[in-house]
Amino acid sequence: MNFSSIADQPTAVKTLRSALSKQRVAHAYLFLGPSGVGRKLTARVFAAALNCEGALDERPCGACPSCRLIGEGRHPDVQIILPTKRSATITVNQxxxxxxFAYMRPIKGRTKVFIFSEADRLGLASANKMLKTFEEPPPSTVFILITDRPENMLPTxxxxxxxxxxxxxxxETIKKILVRDFHVEAGRASVAAELAEGQVTRALQxxxxxxxxxxxxxxxxxxxxxERLQAYDRLLALFNDERLKLQEQAEKDIAPSPEEAGASAKSALADLRKAFVDRHYxxxxxxxxxxxxxxxxDILILRETGIDKFIFNxxxxxxxxxxxxxxxxxxxLQNVExxxxxxxxxxxxxxxxRVFLDLLFGLRHA
Structure with a gap:
């Protein structure tokens, strides 16, 4: 695990490498960008570089005991903080x-690293607790906050x-990842990669x-x-299954914390769940x-060229x-419109x- 394993992020890699080489590492970083593009991997690589036992210009080496422990998620000085399943937030108690621990000396390495996987889930009270720490940062400690929704974070x-x-x-990068890491068939990986809008997580869907x-x-x-009605019924079954999965996920991920009670809290919780389901649906x-x-x-390519080399499916x-x-x-072309x-x-x-029924009966076959 080293900087070469981070694909298509030259600006981020250059920024972090420069901080390491100049020994001017900030006390806190905010990793901004969509999910599924390597932010968490980069955070782990940077944590490894901060604790690597190799030569300065070769960090992280990926081979020393510290690098291996961080790669395995077992280094005592590197912690990943996630929202709790119960409240879907990073709580004050966390x-x-x-x-x-942030103010203690590192146990094994040189630097303690705290990685907040979904920093926008810091509640107001939790964020204010962190703010005091950022104003007086502890020595030998680095915080990495990761988010794809910076607008939901406390500006201070x-x-x-x-x-x-x-x-x-x-x-092309996404296709390689799907084939290499998830053993997706190459043709299917090509389609998924083209539709994924640059995110591995979307490609997997x-x-x-x-x-x-x-x-x-x-x-x-x-x-x-x-035949069209049968296809429509299959689509509705697929849609209903997906909505049920999303509702179950919302119930699981967006749950009330023990201290939350009252009609207003329940109403806010219901609104959050509904917004989650609607967005993802x-x-x-x-x-x-x-x-x-x-x-x-693909049909148009075959129609115009007769060659299947360039088709996705x-x-x-x-x-x-x-x-x-x-x-x-x-x-x-009319069907595409x-x-x-x-x-x-x-x-x-x-x-x-209504949309898909109209579409099914509007698509022409000849």
Whole structure:
């Protein structure tokens, strides 16, 4: 584990390496950027560099005892702070528990490192506790706050951290990660990487075979009315399953803390859960439409060139070739416009059952 393992983040790597080489490490960093682009990996690599036993210009070496312990998540001087499952926030009790350790001398390495995985989940009281520490930072201690929503952080906390910005990954990088680390088939990984908007976490969602089959069912059912209705029923089942999963996740991740009670707290909790489900469900619907667009893109390529080398869904090539033979380019482009329109409707919270029913009966097959 070293800086070379961090892909597509040259600015962040340069900033951190410069701080190490000049021995001008800040007491607190704010890692800014979307999830799934390597922020947590970079935090661990930086923690390893701060405690590496190798030569200064080779840190982290990835081989010394400190580097290995940090890579395994077992180094006593490096802690990762997560929101509690019960309250979905980083609580005051968590902050009060770690602060005494922050002021102690390192146990094994040179620097204590505290990594806040979702720093925007610091509640007001927790953030104020941290603020006092940032105003009088302990020696030999570094705080790394990671967030994709800096607007939800207490401004006085964020302003006391050195910002380090992270960008989105390239599709080629994501494909390599999916194939190497998650053993996704190369063709499927290509599709997922193109749709992932530079985030590995989103790419993993596009590797779901159940979702792909339901979306493929749309283009393979563009015959009579009964076939389209069957495809519609499969889609609704997929949508209902996804909504239930999101509701369960919201119940689990956004739960009241023991001290929270009363009607106002329950109402606020319900609003948080609803916002969580709605946001992720709308992303899911648009991701489904994105998958459908890749299928029509492939059909258009086969229609115009007859070559399957450049298509995403190569495991569906037989189906796609048959559709390419039947559909004109004008029809394909019209269908693409219909999908774009459906995506716009979903973004404006039009009921998805109506949107996809209209889409299914609006798509042309010849």
């Amino acid at each position: 902050i009060e528990g770690l602060l005494p 906390v964020a302003s006391r951290c050195q910002p380090v910005k992270f960008g989105r990954l390239t599709a 596009f590797t779901d075979p159940e979702r792909l089959e339901a979306i493929t069912g749309i283009i393979s059912s563009l015959g009579g009315c009964s 709308r992303e899911f619907l648009n991701d489904c439409l994105g998958l459908l667009l890749t299928l029509y893109r 190569r495991n569906k090539v037989k189906l796609l070739r048959g559709l390419a033979e039947r559909m004109s380019s004008a029809v394909l 219909s999908i774009d329109q459906a995506s716009a409707y979903c973004s404006h919270y039009v009921a998805e059952d």
